[in-house]
Amino acid sequence: MADVSGKRAVGPAIGVDVGGTRIKAGRVDETGRVEARSVIEVGDARTEEDIVARIAAVVGNLDAGGALPIGLAAAGVIDPIAGCVLESPNFPSWGHFALADRVGAATGRPVSLENDANAVVFGEAIAGAGRGAANVLGYTLGTGVGGGLVLGGHIWRGERGMAGELGHVTVEPDGRTCGCGNRGCLEQYAGQVGIRRTMRERGGAMATLAEHASAPARLAELARGGDADAQAIFQSVGGYLGMAVAALIHTLDVTTILLCGGIAAAAPLFVPAMEAELRARTFRSMSAGVQILVGTLGADAGIVGAAAIASGANG
Protein backbone atom coordinates (compact mmCIF):
# COMPACT_ATOMS: atom_id res chain seq x y z
CA MET A 1 0.00 0.00 0.00
CA ALA A 2 1.19 3.49 -0.82
CA ASP A 3 3.03 5.34 1.89
CA VAL A 4 2.52 9.09 2.20
CA SER A 5 5.79 9.84 3.88
CA GLY A 6 9.40 9.43 2.98
CA LYS A 7 8.92 8.92 -0.73
CA ARG A 8 7.54 12.37 -1.46
CA ALA A 9 9.07 15.78 -0.83
CA VAL A 10 6.81 18.19 1.11
CA GLY A 11 8.53 21.28 -0.36
CA PRO A 12 10.18 23.52 -1.17
CA ALA A 13 7.04 25.55 -1.70
CA ILE A 14 5.01 28.41 -0.25
CA GLY A 15 1.91 27.29 1.64
CA VAL A 16 -0.80 29.91 2.14
CA ASP A 17 -3.78 29.59 4.48
CA VAL A 18 -6.37 32.03 3.10
CA GLY A 19 -8.55 32.73 6.14
CA GLY A 20 -11.37 35.19 6.64
CA THR A 21 -9.41 37.21 9.24
CA ARG A 22 -5.81 36.80 8.12
CA ILE A 23 -3.68 35.32 5.38
CA LYS A 24 -0.94 33.16 6.87
CA ALA A 25 1.89 31.89 4.72
CA GLY A 26 5.03 29.84 5.23
CA ARG A 27 8.04 28.79 3.19
CA VAL A 28 8.20 25.03 3.65
CA ASP A 29 11.29 22.92 2.97
CA GLU A 30 11.36 19.42 1.49
CA THR A 31 11.04 17.79 4.93
CA GLY A 32 7.96 19.79 5.90
CA ARG A 33 9.67 22.30 8.16
CA VAL A 34 8.36 25.89 8.02
CA GLU A 35 11.51 27.96 7.44
CA ALA A 36 9.88 31.41 7.43
CA ARG A 37 6.43 32.88 8.01
CA SER A 38 4.45 35.92 6.85
CA VAL A 39 0.99 37.03 7.98
CA ILE A 40 -1.25 39.82 6.65
CA GLU A 41 -4.57 40.86 8.18
CA VAL A 42 -7.49 40.82 5.75
CA GLY A 43 -9.32 43.79 7.26
CA ASP A 44 -12.13 45.41 5.31
CA ALA A 45 -10.72 45.10 1.78
CA ARG A 46 -12.25 41.75 0.88
CA THR A 47 -12.82 41.74 -2.87
CA GLU A 48 -11.25 39.10 -5.07
CA GLU A 49 -8.60 41.62 -6.21
CA ASP A 50 -7.80 42.58 -2.60
CA ILE A 51 -7.14 39.00 -1.58
CA VAL A 52 -5.05 38.19 -4.66
CA ALA A 53 -2.90 41.27 -3.91
CA ARG A 54 -2.40 40.20 -0.29
CA ILE A 55 -1.46 36.66 -1.28
CA ALA A 56 1.08 38.07 -3.76
CA ALA A 57 2.44 40.24 -0.94
CA VAL A 58 3.01 37.38 1.53
CA VAL A 59 4.61 35.32 -1.23
CA GLY A 60 6.91 38.26 -2.02
CA ASN A 61 7.83 38.52 1.66
CA LEU A 62 8.88 34.87 1.76
CA ASP A 63 10.48 34.29 -1.64
CA ALA A 64 11.28 37.65 -3.26
CA GLY A 65 12.64 37.09 -6.75
CA GLY A 66 12.20 33.32 -6.42
CA ALA A 67 9.99 30.91 -8.27
CA LEU A 68 8.72 28.51 -5.59
CA PRO A 69 5.29 27.04 -6.33
CA ILE A 70 2.35 28.23 -4.24
CA GLY A 71 -0.18 26.03 -2.48
CA LEU A 72 -3.36 27.77 -1.32
CA ALA A 73 -5.81 26.44 1.28
CA ALA A 74 -9.23 28.03 1.71
CA ALA A 75 -12.50 27.23 3.46
CA GLY A 76 -15.66 26.40 1.58
CA VAL A 77 -16.57 24.44 -1.50
CA ILE A 78 -13.44 24.20 -3.61
CA ASP A 79 -12.82 22.72 -7.05
CA PRO A 80 -9.15 21.74 -6.67
CA ILE A 81 -8.83 20.54 -10.27
CA ALA A 82 -9.94 23.88 -11.72
CA GLY A 83 -8.40 25.84 -8.82
CA CYS A 84 -11.73 27.58 -8.17
CA VAL A 85 -13.50 28.72 -5.02
CA LEU A 86 -17.15 27.80 -5.65
CA GLU A 87 -18.62 28.91 -2.31
CA SER A 88 -16.77 30.72 0.46
CA PRO A 89 -18.12 31.18 4.00
CA ASN A 90 -15.45 33.85 4.64
CA PHE A 91 -15.98 35.77 1.40
CA PRO A 92 -19.67 35.28 0.58
CA SER A 93 -19.61 38.04 -2.07
CA TRP A 94 -17.25 36.05 -4.27
CA GLY A 95 -18.81 34.24 -7.20
CA HIS A 96 -17.18 31.20 -8.74
CA PHE A 97 -13.65 32.54 -8.45
CA ALA A 98 -10.62 31.10 -10.28
CA LEU A 99 -8.35 31.94 -7.36
CA ALA A 100 -5.42 29.74 -8.43
CA ASP A 101 -5.28 31.18 -11.96
CA ARG A 102 -5.52 34.74 -10.65
CA VAL A 103 -2.71 34.24 -8.12
CA GLY A 104 -0.68 32.57 -10.88
CA ALA A 105 -1.14 35.59 -13.15
CA ALA A 106 -0.18 37.96 -10.33
CA THR A 107 2.94 36.05 -9.30
CA GLY A 108 4.07 34.13 -12.38
CA ARG A 109 4.23 30.90 -10.39
CA PRO A 110 2.44 27.55 -10.51
CA VAL A 111 -0.47 27.63 -8.01
CA SER A 112 -2.66 24.89 -6.54
CA LEU A 113 -5.77 25.27 -4.38
CA GLU A 114 -7.26 22.89 -1.83
CA ASN A 115 -9.99 22.89 0.80
CA ASP A 116 -8.51 24.00 4.12
CA ALA A 117 -9.53 20.96 6.17
CA ASN A 118 -8.11 18.65 3.49
CA ALA A 119 -4.86 20.64 3.58
CA VAL A 120 -4.64 20.34 7.38
CA VAL A 121 -5.19 16.58 7.32
CA PHE A 122 -2.82 16.08 4.38
CA GLY A 123 -0.16 18.17 6.13
CA GLU A 124 -0.40 16.04 9.26
CA ALA A 125 -0.51 12.85 7.16
CA ILE A 126 2.65 13.66 5.22
CA ALA A 127 4.77 15.59 7.73
CA GLY A 128 3.06 15.47 11.13
CA ALA A 129 1.41 13.01 13.47
CA GLY A 130 0.27 10.70 10.67
CA ARG A 131 3.65 10.49 8.93
CA GLY A 132 3.92 7.03 7.42
CA ALA A 133 0.19 6.30 7.20
CA ALA A 134 -1.30 5.75 3.74
CA ASN A 135 -4.86 6.04 5.03
CA VAL A 136 -5.96 8.71 7.47
CA LEU A 137 -9.35 9.73 8.81
CA GLY A 138 -8.70 13.26 10.06
CA TYR A 139 -10.96 15.51 12.13
CA THR A 140 -10.57 19.27 12.48
CA LEU A 141 -12.14 20.12 15.82
CA GLY A 142 -12.57 23.89 15.81
CA THR A 143 -15.61 26.17 15.93
CA GLY A 144 -17.35 23.41 14.03
CA VAL A 145 -16.13 19.95 13.08
CA GLY A 146 -14.64 19.33 9.64
CA GLY A 147 -12.29 16.76 8.31
CA GLY A 148 -10.44 15.14 5.51
CA LEU A 149 -9.67 11.68 4.23
CA VAL A 150 -6.40 10.35 2.89
CA LEU A 151 -6.98 7.07 1.06
CA GLY A 152 -4.16 5.14 -0.59
CA GLY A 153 -1.82 8.08 -0.03
CA HIS A 154 -4.03 10.68 -1.73
CA ILE A 155 -6.64 13.15 -0.53
CA TRP A 156 -10.07 11.67 -1.25
CA ARG A 157 -12.06 14.63 -2.52
CA GLY A 158 -15.19 12.83 -3.68
CA GLU A 159 -17.11 13.28 -6.85
CA ARG A 160 -17.57 17.03 -6.55
CA GLY A 161 -14.75 17.96 -4.19
CA MET A 162 -17.06 17.94 -1.16
CA ALA A 163 -15.90 14.82 0.69
CA GLY A 164 -14.68 14.93 4.28
CA GLU A 165 -17.65 16.63 5.95
CA LEU A 166 -17.00 14.39 8.94
CA GLY A 167 -18.82 16.71 11.33
CA HIS A 168 -22.10 15.87 9.63
CA VAL A 169 -22.25 12.22 10.58
CA THR A 170 -25.36 11.67 12.73
CA VAL A 171 -24.69 10.73 16.37
CA GLU A 172 -28.11 11.61 17.85
CA PRO A 173 -30.90 10.84 15.35
CA ASP A 174 -33.36 13.19 17.12
CA GLY A 175 -30.72 15.55 18.43
CA ARG A 176 -29.76 19.19 17.97
CA THR A 177 -30.60 20.86 14.66
CA CYS A 178 -27.65 21.57 12.39
CA GLY A 179 -27.05 24.07 9.61
CA CYS A 180 -26.78 21.24 7.08
CA GLY A 181 -30.44 20.36 7.60
CA ASN A 182 -29.77 17.29 9.71
CA ARG A 183 -30.40 16.69 13.39
CA GLY A 184 -27.79 15.40 15.82
CA CYS A 185 -24.66 15.93 13.71
CA LEU A 186 -21.33 15.24 15.42
CA GLU A 187 -20.47 18.93 14.94
CA GLN A 188 -23.30 19.88 17.30
CA TYR A 189 -21.59 18.01 20.16
CA ALA A 190 -17.85 17.97 19.49
CA GLY A 191 -17.02 21.44 18.11
CA GLN A 192 -16.67 24.64 20.13
CA VAL A 193 -20.20 25.75 19.31
CA GLY A 194 -21.52 22.32 20.24
CA ILE A 195 -19.60 22.23 23.52
CA ARG A 196 -21.05 25.64 24.42
CA ARG A 197 -24.53 24.26 23.72
CA THR A 198 -23.84 21.34 26.06
CA MET A 199 -22.61 23.78 28.73
CA ARG A 200 -25.76 25.89 28.40
CA GLU A 201 -27.98 22.83 28.66
CA ARG A 202 -26.24 21.90 31.93
CA GLY A 203 -27.33 25.24 33.40
CA GLY A 204 -25.87 26.92 36.50
CA ALA A 205 -22.19 27.85 36.51
CA MET A 206 -21.62 25.92 33.28
CA ALA A 207 -24.24 28.00 31.45
CA THR A 208 -22.55 31.18 32.68
CA LEU A 209 -19.11 29.95 31.62
CA ALA A 210 -20.50 29.05 28.18
CA GLU A 211 -20.78 32.76 27.35
CA HIS A 212 -17.09 33.37 28.09
CA ALA A 213 -15.02 34.09 24.96
CA SER A 214 -12.59 31.24 25.67
CA ALA A 215 -15.15 28.87 27.14
CA PRO A 216 -13.71 25.60 25.76
CA ALA A 217 -10.21 26.39 27.07
CA ARG A 218 -11.63 27.37 30.49
CA LEU A 219 -13.68 24.19 30.54
CA ALA A 220 -10.52 22.16 29.89
CA GLU A 221 -8.77 23.89 32.80
CA LEU A 222 -11.68 23.01 35.07
CA ALA A 223 -11.64 19.39 33.92
CA ARG A 224 -7.89 19.10 34.49
CA GLY A 225 -8.47 20.52 37.97
CA GLY A 226 -10.91 17.72 38.74
CA ASP A 227 -14.28 19.37 38.11
CA ALA A 228 -16.68 16.45 37.55
CA ASP A 229 -19.13 18.42 35.39
CA ALA A 230 -16.39 19.62 33.08
CA GLN A 231 -14.94 16.11 32.87
CA ALA A 232 -18.35 14.70 32.01
CA ILE A 233 -18.72 17.16 29.14
CA PHE A 234 -15.39 16.10 27.63
CA GLN A 235 -16.33 12.45 28.11
CA SER A 236 -19.50 13.07 26.12
CA VAL A 237 -17.39 14.70 23.38
CA GLY A 238 -15.26 11.55 23.31
CA GLY A 239 -18.27 9.28 23.27
CA TYR A 240 -19.78 11.04 20.26
CA LEU A 241 -16.46 11.04 18.41
CA GLY A 242 -16.04 7.33 19.12
CA MET A 243 -19.50 6.56 17.76
CA ALA A 244 -18.86 8.52 14.57
CA VAL A 245 -15.43 6.96 14.04
CA ALA A 246 -16.81 3.44 14.57
CA ALA A 247 -19.21 3.90 11.64
CA LEU A 248 -16.39 5.07 9.38
CA ILE A 249 -14.01 2.29 10.42
CA HIS A 250 -16.69 -0.25 9.48
CA THR A 251 -17.13 1.56 6.18
CA LEU A 252 -13.52 2.28 5.21
CA ASP A 253 -11.27 0.00 7.31
CA VAL A 254 -8.87 2.84 8.11
CA THR A 255 -6.72 2.50 11.23
CA THR A 256 -5.16 5.96 11.65
CA ILE A 257 -7.51 8.50 13.23
CA LEU A 258 -6.13 12.01 13.47
CA LEU A 259 -7.42 14.82 15.69
CA CYS A 260 -6.53 18.40 14.69
CA GLY A 261 -7.80 21.87 15.58
CA GLY A 262 -8.16 23.77 18.84
CA ILE A 263 -10.25 21.19 20.71
CA ALA A 264 -7.58 18.55 20.01
CA ALA A 265 -5.41 20.33 22.59
CA ALA A 266 -7.78 18.83 25.19
CA ALA A 267 -7.39 15.32 23.75
CA PRO A 268 -6.28 13.67 27.02
CA LEU A 269 -9.64 14.71 28.48
CA PHE A 270 -11.74 12.97 25.82
CA VAL A 271 -9.66 10.37 23.98
CA PRO A 272 -10.08 7.64 26.65
CA ALA A 273 -13.89 7.91 26.32
CA MET A 274 -13.52 8.05 22.54
CA GLU A 275 -11.46 4.85 22.48
CA ALA A 276 -13.86 3.03 24.80
CA GLU A 277 -16.89 3.97 22.71
CA LEU A 278 -15.09 3.11 19.47
CA ARG A 279 -14.14 -0.34 20.72
CA ALA A 280 -17.62 -1.02 22.13
CA ARG A 281 -19.17 -0.21 18.73
CA THR A 282 -16.80 -2.00 16.32
CA PHE A 283 -15.97 -5.58 15.32
CA ARG A 284 -12.97 -6.53 17.43
CA SER A 285 -10.97 -7.49 14.33
CA MET A 286 -11.56 -3.99 12.94
CA SER A 287 -10.87 -1.91 16.06
CA ALA A 288 -7.65 -3.86 16.66
CA GLY A 289 -4.74 -1.74 15.52
CA VAL A 290 -6.71 1.51 15.35
CA GLN A 291 -4.65 4.41 16.66
CA ILE A 292 -5.95 7.84 17.61
CA LEU A 293 -3.28 10.50 17.04
CA VAL A 294 -3.24 14.18 17.87
CA GLY A 295 -1.85 16.56 15.25
CA THR A 296 1.67 17.83 15.90
CA LEU A 297 1.85 20.72 13.42
CA GLY A 298 -0.68 22.95 15.19
CA ALA A 299 -1.60 26.09 13.26
CA ASP A 300 1.04 25.22 10.61
CA ALA A 301 -0.75 22.09 9.40
CA GLY A 302 -2.73 23.83 6.64
CA ILE A 303 0.34 25.69 5.38
CA VAL A 304 2.41 22.50 5.30
CA GLY A 305 -0.37 20.55 3.59
CA ALA A 306 -0.92 23.26 0.98
CA ALA A 307 2.84 23.41 0.29
CA ALA A 308 2.98 19.62 -0.06
CA ILE A 309 0.16 19.68 -2.60
CA ALA A 310 1.95 22.47 -4.52
CA SER A 311 5.05 20.23 -4.58
CA GLY A 312 3.08 17.42 -6.19
CA ALA A 313 3.01 15.18 -3.10
CA ASN A 314 -0.67 14.41 -3.65
CA GLY A 315 0.09 13.06 -7.15
Added chain:
Amino acid sequence: MADVSGKRAVGPAIGVDVGGTRIKAGRVDETGRVEARSVIEVGDARTEEDIVARIAAVVGNLDAGGALPIGLAAAGVIDPIAGCVLESPNFPSWGHFALADRVGAATGRPVSLENDANAVVFGEAIAGAGRGAANVLGYTLGTGVGGGLVLGGHIWRGERGMAGELGHVTVEPDGRTCGCGNRGCLEQYAGQVGIRRTMRERGGAMATLAEHASAPARLAELARGGDADAQAIFQSVGGYLGMAVAALIHTLDVTTILLCGGIAAAAPLFVPAMEAELRARTFRSMSAGVQILVGTLGADAGIVGAAAIASGANG
Protein backbone atom coordinates in the same frame (compact mmCIF):
# COMPACT_ATOMS: atom_id res chain seq x y z
CA MET B 1 -12.53 10.63 -13.01
CA ALA B 2 -12.14 6.96 -13.93
CA ASP B 3 -15.15 5.27 -15.44
CA VAL B 4 -15.83 1.67 -14.47
CA SER B 5 -17.77 0.76 -17.58
CA GLY B 6 -17.05 0.72 -21.26
CA LYS B 7 -13.28 0.84 -21.05
CA ARG B 8 -12.82 -2.50 -19.33
CA ALA B 9 -13.90 -5.96 -20.45
CA VAL B 10 -15.95 -7.88 -17.87
CA GLY B 11 -14.89 -11.28 -19.28
CA PRO B 12 -14.41 -13.78 -20.74
CA ALA B 13 -13.95 -15.51 -17.40
CA ILE B 14 -15.59 -17.95 -15.02
CA GLY B 15 -17.18 -16.32 -11.97
CA VAL B 16 -17.79 -18.58 -8.98
CA ASP B 17 -19.92 -17.70 -5.96
CA VAL B 18 -18.65 -19.99 -3.18
CA GLY B 19 -21.64 -20.13 -0.81
CA GLY B 20 -22.23 -22.19 2.29
CA THR B 21 -25.12 -24.12 0.67
CA ARG B 22 -24.17 -24.21 -3.00
CA ILE B 23 -21.41 -23.27 -5.40
CA LYS B 24 -22.81 -21.26 -8.29
CA ALA B 25 -20.70 -20.52 -11.35
CA GLY B 26 -21.18 -18.77 -14.64
CA ARG B 27 -19.21 -18.29 -17.84
CA VAL B 28 -19.27 -14.52 -18.40
CA ASP B 29 -18.54 -12.84 -21.73
CA GLU B 30 -16.71 -9.53 -22.24
CA THR B 31 -19.94 -7.53 -21.96
CA GLY B 32 -20.94 -9.07 -18.64
CA ARG B 33 -23.55 -11.48 -19.98
CA VAL B 34 -23.70 -14.90 -18.27
CA GLU B 35 -23.50 -17.35 -21.20
CA ALA B 36 -23.77 -20.58 -19.21
CA ARG B 37 -24.32 -21.63 -15.60
CA SER B 38 -23.39 -24.53 -13.34
CA VAL B 39 -24.44 -25.16 -9.74
CA ILE B 40 -23.28 -27.83 -7.26
CA GLU B 41 -24.71 -28.35 -3.78
CA VAL B 42 -22.16 -28.27 -0.99
CA GLY B 43 -23.87 -30.85 1.21
CA ASP B 44 -21.93 -32.38 4.11
CA ALA B 45 -18.48 -32.61 2.53
CA ARG B 46 -17.16 -29.22 3.64
CA THR B 47 -13.41 -29.56 4.06
CA GLU B 48 -11.03 -27.35 2.12
CA GLU B 49 -10.30 -30.23 -0.29
CA ASP B 50 -14.02 -30.89 -0.83
CA ILE B 51 -14.68 -27.29 -1.82
CA VAL B 52 -11.67 -27.06 -4.13
CA ALA B 53 -12.86 -30.24 -5.89
CA ARG B 54 -16.38 -28.85 -6.36
CA ILE B 55 -15.06 -25.55 -7.72
CA ALA B 56 -12.89 -27.49 -10.19
CA ALA B 57 -15.98 -29.46 -11.19
CA VAL B 58 -18.16 -26.42 -11.97
CA VAL B 59 -15.31 -24.85 -13.90
CA GLY B 60 -14.94 -28.08 -15.91
CA ASN B 61 -18.68 -28.02 -16.63
CA LEU B 62 -18.45 -24.51 -18.07
CA ASP B 63 -15.10 -24.47 -19.86
CA ALA B 64 -13.89 -28.06 -20.38
CA GLY B 65 -10.43 -28.03 -21.91
CA GLY B 66 -10.33 -24.23 -21.88
CA ALA B 67 -8.13 -21.81 -20.01
CA LEU B 68 -10.48 -19.01 -18.91
CA PRO B 69 -9.40 -17.30 -15.71
CA ILE B 70 -11.45 -17.94 -12.57
CA GLY B 71 -12.84 -15.31 -10.22
CA LEU B 72 -14.00 -16.56 -6.82
CA ALA B 73 -16.29 -14.72 -4.43
CA ALA B 74 -16.71 -15.90 -0.83
CA ALA B 75 -18.19 -14.57 2.40
CA GLY B 76 -16.05 -13.63 5.37
CA VAL B 77 -12.75 -11.92 5.92
CA ILE B 78 -10.78 -12.25 2.70
CA ASP B 79 -7.24 -11.21 1.78
CA PRO B 80 -7.72 -10.58 -1.94
CA ILE B 81 -4.04 -9.83 -2.56
CA ALA B 82 -2.89 -13.19 -1.16
CA GLY B 83 -6.06 -14.94 -2.35
CA CYS B 84 -6.71 -16.25 1.18
CA VAL B 85 -9.85 -16.85 3.20
CA LEU B 86 -8.95 -15.63 6.70
CA GLU B 87 -12.29 -16.22 8.42
CA SER B 88 -15.34 -17.90 6.90
CA PRO B 89 -18.83 -17.81 8.44
CA ASN B 90 -19.89 -20.66 6.12
CA PHE B 91 -16.85 -22.86 6.72
CA PRO B 92 -15.77 -22.10 10.28
CA SER B 93 -13.43 -25.10 10.41
CA TRP B 94 -11.17 -23.62 7.76
CA GLY B 95 -8.00 -21.98 8.98
CA HIS B 96 -6.22 -19.32 6.97
CA PHE B 97 -6.84 -20.97 3.63
CA ALA B 98 -5.05 -20.08 0.38
CA LEU B 99 -8.16 -20.84 -1.66
CA ALA B 100 -7.02 -19.06 -4.85
CA ASP B 101 -3.69 -20.91 -4.99
CA ARG B 102 -5.34 -24.25 -4.32
CA VAL B 103 -7.95 -23.78 -7.05
CA GLY B 104 -5.14 -22.62 -9.35
CA ALA B 105 -3.18 -25.81 -8.66
CA ALA B 106 -6.28 -27.97 -9.24
CA THR B 107 -7.27 -26.29 -12.53
CA GLY B 108 -4.05 -24.86 -13.99
CA ARG B 109 -5.71 -21.44 -14.42
CA PRO B 110 -5.17 -17.96 -12.99
CA VAL B 111 -7.50 -17.47 -10.00
CA SER B 112 -8.55 -14.37 -8.05
CA LEU B 113 -10.56 -14.17 -4.81
CA GLU B 114 -12.77 -11.40 -3.50
CA ASN B 115 -15.23 -10.81 -0.66
CA ASP B 116 -18.72 -11.71 -1.88
CA ALA B 117 -20.39 -8.36 -1.12
CA ASN B 118 -17.57 -6.52 -2.89
CA ALA B 119 -18.03 -8.83 -5.89
CA VAL B 120 -21.79 -8.14 -5.99
CA VAL B 121 -21.30 -4.37 -5.85
CA PHE B 122 -18.46 -4.43 -8.39
CA GLY B 123 -20.55 -6.59 -10.73
CA GLU B 124 -23.45 -4.11 -10.58
CA ALA B 125 -21.00 -1.19 -10.92
CA ILE B 126 -19.34 -2.52 -14.04
CA ALA B 127 -22.14 -4.37 -15.83
CA GLY B 128 -25.41 -3.71 -14.01
CA ALA B 129 -27.39 -0.84 -12.54
CA GLY B 130 -24.30 1.24 -11.77
CA ARG B 131 -22.72 0.93 -15.22
CA GLY B 132 -20.92 4.17 -15.93
CA ALA B 133 -20.40 5.25 -12.31
CA ALA B 134 -16.81 5.56 -11.04
CA ASN B 135 -17.95 5.78 -7.41
CA VAL B 136 -20.59 3.51 -5.92
CA LEU B 137 -21.86 2.99 -2.40
CA GLY B 138 -23.50 -0.43 -2.61
CA TYR B 139 -25.67 -2.18 -0.04
CA THR B 140 -26.42 -5.91 0.00
CA LEU B 141 -29.75 -6.22 1.78
CA GLY B 142 -30.10 -9.91 2.62
CA THR B 143 -30.29 -11.84 5.88
CA GLY B 144 -28.04 -9.11 7.22
CA VAL B 145 -26.80 -5.92 5.61
CA GLY B 146 -23.41 -5.86 3.92
CA GLY B 147 -21.94 -3.70 1.25
CA GLY B 148 -19.10 -2.60 -0.89
CA LEU B 149 -17.50 0.61 -2.07
CA VAL B 150 -16.19 1.44 -5.51
CA LEU B 151 -14.01 4.55 -5.37
CA GLY B 152 -12.31 5.98 -8.44
CA GLY B 153 -13.29 2.91 -10.43
CA HIS B 154 -11.77 0.37 -8.03
CA ILE B 155 -13.06 -1.67 -5.12
CA TRP B 156 -12.03 0.07 -1.89
CA ARG B 157 -10.96 -2.79 0.35
CA GLY B 158 -9.47 -0.82 3.21
CA GLU B 159 -6.26 -1.40 5.04
CA ARG B 160 -6.91 -5.03 5.91
CA GLY B 161 -9.49 -5.98 3.30
CA MET B 162 -12.39 -5.41 5.71
CA ALA B 163 -13.97 -2.23 4.31
CA GLY B 164 -17.60 -2.08 3.25
CA GLU B 165 -19.27 -3.27 6.45
CA LEU B 166 -22.06 -0.79 5.69
CA GLY B 167 -24.58 -2.65 7.86
CA HIS B 168 -22.62 -1.66 10.94
CA VAL B 169 -23.19 2.07 10.75
CA THR B 170 -25.09 3.16 13.86
CA VAL B 171 -28.64 4.42 13.25
CA GLU B 172 -30.01 4.05 16.81
CA PRO B 173 -27.30 4.83 19.39
CA ASP B 174 -29.18 2.96 22.16
CA GLY B 175 -30.89 0.49 19.84
CA ARG B 176 -30.84 -3.25 19.27
CA THR B 177 -27.68 -5.18 20.14
CA CYS B 178 -25.66 -6.42 17.19
CA GLY B 179 -23.18 -9.26 16.75
CA CYS B 180 -20.40 -6.77 16.07
CA GLY B 181 -20.62 -5.46 19.65
CA ASN B 182 -22.45 -2.27 18.73
CA ARG B 183 -26.01 -1.21 19.45
CA GLY B 184 -28.41 0.06 16.81
CA CYS B 185 -26.54 -1.01 13.67
CA LEU B 186 -28.36 -0.49 10.36
CA GLU B 187 -28.30 -4.28 9.90
CA GLN B 188 -30.59 -4.67 12.90
CA TYR B 189 -33.32 -2.69 11.13
CA ALA B 190 -32.86 -3.10 7.37
CA GLY B 191 -31.89 -6.76 6.86
CA GLN B 192 -34.26 -9.77 6.95
CA VAL B 193 -33.36 -10.58 10.54
CA GLY B 194 -33.86 -6.94 11.51
CA ILE B 195 -37.21 -6.70 9.74
CA ARG B 196 -38.37 -9.81 11.57
CA ARG B 197 -37.35 -8.17 14.86
CA THR B 198 -39.41 -5.11 13.96
CA MET B 199 -42.39 -7.35 13.11
CA ARG B 200 -42.10 -9.15 16.46
CA GLU B 201 -41.94 -5.87 18.34
CA ARG B 202 -45.19 -4.78 16.66
CA GLY B 203 -46.93 -7.84 18.14
CA GLY B 204 -50.26 -9.31 17.01
CA ALA B 205 -50.55 -10.59 13.45
CA MET B 206 -47.17 -9.09 12.55
CA ALA B 207 -45.43 -11.09 15.28
CA THR B 208 -47.07 -14.26 14.00
CA LEU B 209 -46.08 -13.51 10.42
CA ALA B 210 -42.49 -12.85 11.56
CA GLU B 211 -42.03 -16.59 12.20
CA HIS B 212 -43.02 -17.48 8.63
CA ALA B 213 -40.11 -18.74 6.52
CA SER B 214 -40.65 -16.08 3.84
CA ALA B 215 -41.73 -13.32 6.20
CA PRO B 216 -40.10 -10.37 4.34
CA ALA B 217 -41.67 -11.39 1.01
CA ARG B 218 -45.09 -11.84 2.66
CA LEU B 219 -44.69 -8.48 4.37
CA ALA B 220 -44.01 -6.87 0.98
CA GLU B 221 -47.18 -8.45 -0.45
CA LEU B 222 -49.19 -7.04 2.44
CA ALA B 223 -47.66 -3.59 1.97
CA ARG B 224 -48.41 -3.61 -1.76
CA GLY B 225 -51.98 -4.61 -0.91
CA GLY B 226 -52.33 -1.49 1.24
CA ASP B 227 -51.69 -2.84 4.77
CA ALA B 228 -50.70 0.21 6.81
CA ASP B 229 -48.62 -1.71 9.37
CA ALA B 230 -46.59 -3.41 6.67
CA GLN B 231 -46.11 -0.13 4.84
CA ALA B 232 -44.91 1.53 8.04
CA ILE B 233 -42.31 -1.18 8.55
CA PHE B 234 -40.89 -0.62 5.06
CA GLN B 235 -40.93 3.13 5.63
CA SER B 236 -38.85 2.63 8.76
CA VAL B 237 -36.41 0.50 6.73
CA GLY B 238 -36.13 3.37 4.26
CA GLY B 239 -35.69 5.94 7.01
CA TYR B 240 -32.82 4.02 8.57
CA LEU B 241 -31.15 3.48 5.21
CA GLY B 242 -31.49 7.19 4.41
CA MET B 243 -29.88 8.16 7.71
CA ALA B 244 -26.95 5.81 7.16
CA VAL B 245 -26.44 6.94 3.56
CA ALA B 246 -26.54 10.63 4.57
CA ALA B 247 -23.54 10.10 6.87
CA LEU B 248 -21.56 8.40 4.10
CA ILE B 249 -22.44 11.02 1.48
CA HIS B 250 -21.10 13.70 3.83
CA THR B 251 -17.98 11.59 4.32
CA LEU B 252 -17.28 10.41 0.78
CA ASP B 253 -19.25 12.67 -1.62
CA VAL B 254 -20.46 9.69 -3.66
CA THR B 255 -23.64 10.14 -5.71
CA THR B 256 -24.49 6.60 -6.84
CA ILE B 257 -26.20 4.50 -4.18
CA LEU B 258 -26.89 0.92 -5.16
CA LEU B 259 -29.31 -1.49 -3.48
CA CYS B 260 -28.75 -5.22 -4.02
CA GLY B 261 -29.93 -8.43 -2.35
CA GLY B 262 -33.34 -9.91 -1.64
CA ILE B 263 -34.81 -6.94 0.23
CA ALA B 264 -33.97 -4.67 -2.73
CA ALA B 265 -36.84 -6.38 -4.61
CA ALA B 266 -39.15 -4.38 -2.31
CA ALA B 267 -37.37 -1.10 -3.13
CA PRO B 268 -40.51 0.78 -4.26
CA LEU B 269 -41.88 0.25 -0.75
CA PHE B 270 -38.96 1.90 1.04
CA VAL B 271 -36.97 4.05 -1.40
CA PRO B 272 -39.32 7.08 -1.15
CA ALA B 273 -38.82 7.18 2.64
CA MET B 274 -35.09 6.60 2.14
CA GLU B 275 -34.83 9.54 -0.26
CA ALA B 276 -36.81 11.83 2.02
CA GLU B 277 -34.64 10.99 5.04
CA LEU B 278 -31.46 11.29 3.03
CA ARG B 279 -32.39 14.76 1.78
CA ALA B 280 -33.53 15.93 5.20
CA ARG B 281 -30.17 14.92 6.68
CA THR B 282 -27.71 16.19 4.04
CA PHE B 283 -26.38 19.54 2.79
CA ARG B 284 -28.55 20.39 -0.21
CA SER B 285 -25.46 20.80 -2.42
CA MET B 286 -24.42 17.25 -1.53
CA SER B 287 -27.77 15.45 -1.85
CA ALA B 288 -28.33 17.12 -5.24
CA GLY B 289 -27.57 14.59 -7.94
CA VAL B 290 -27.63 11.57 -5.65
CA GLN B 291 -29.34 8.63 -7.32
CA ILE B 292 -30.57 5.48 -5.63
CA LEU B 293 -30.43 2.52 -8.01
CA VAL B 294 -31.63 -1.04 -7.63
CA GLY B 295 -29.35 -3.84 -8.84
CA THR B 296 -30.33 -5.37 -12.17
CA LEU B 297 -28.17 -8.53 -12.15
CA GLY B 298 -30.03 -10.26 -9.32
CA ALA B 299 -28.40 -13.49 -8.15
CA ASP B 300 -25.81 -13.22 -10.96
CA ALA B 301 -24.17 -10.04 -9.58
CA GLY B 302 -21.52 -11.87 -7.54
CA ILE B 303 -20.63 -14.17 -10.44
CA VAL B 304 -20.32 -11.23 -12.85
CA GLY B 305 -18.27 -9.20 -10.36
CA ALA B 306 -15.93 -12.11 -9.64
CA ALA B 307 -15.46 -12.73 -13.38
CA ALA B 308 -14.74 -9.04 -13.95
CA ILE B 309 -12.06 -9.09 -11.25
CA ALA B 310 -10.54 -12.23 -12.81
CA SER B 311 -10.42 -10.36 -16.13
CA GLY B 312 -8.42 -7.55 -14.54
CA ALA B 313 -11.24 -4.99 -14.59
CA ASN B 314 -10.41 -3.89 -11.05
CA GLY B 315 -6.85 -3.07 -12.09
